[in-house]
Amino acid sequence: MKKLVLLLLVAFTALSVEAAKPKKIIVYTKEGCGRCKYVEGYMKENKIKHTELPISKKENQTAMWTLLKEDGLKGSVTMPVVMIGKKLYYNMKDLKSFVAKLK
Numbered sequence: 001m002k003k004l005v006l007l008l009l010v011a012f013t014a015l016s017v018e019a020a021k022p023k024k025i026i027v028y029t030k031e032g033c034g035r036c037k038y039v040e041g042y043m044k045e046n047k048i049k050h051t052e053l054p055i056s057k058k059e060n061q062t063a064m065w066t067l068l069k070e071d072g073l074k075g076s077v078t079m080p081v082v083m084i085g086k087k088l089y090y091n092m093k094d095l096k097s098f099v100a101k102l103k
Contacts, residue, residue, distance in 0.1 A: 023085035025050035025102070028064040035095055036080040042099045055079075 027043065027050055029036035043050050055061040064081055071088045082089040082098075092098045 024083075026083040027052050028060065028079070028081040028083075029054050030079045031056050033079045035078070038095060039080050039082070039099055043102070046103055048102055 025043075025048065027036070027039055029040060029052055031054065040052060042048075053060040053064070055064055067083065067088055068077060068081065068090065073090070078091045080090075082092075084102075089098065
């Protein structure tokens with residue numbers, strides 16, 4: 001019984017530590033995209049750690065479309081595409097509200 005309690009405590013602690021880690025943020029951007037520029041500017045201004053991947057690079061574009069198709073997108077996408085942890089965000093209507101939640 002003590003071993004079971006100890007194992008559960010260790011597992012719970014590991015989950016808590018994992019949940020406390022900041023999630024990696026990736027922003028797929030397109031040259032000339034005002035929405036992309038807005039998100040990038042907001043992230044830099046608020047010192048939010050992230051990685052920008054311009055889709056002008058073929059490998060970034062391929063990776064983005066692969067993720068979108070795996071997420072069930074059928075059709076076009078409004079940029080930018082943002083990945084937080086393993087969750088994708090795209091076609092965001094209210095970009096200001098979206099980025100405000102990233103602080």
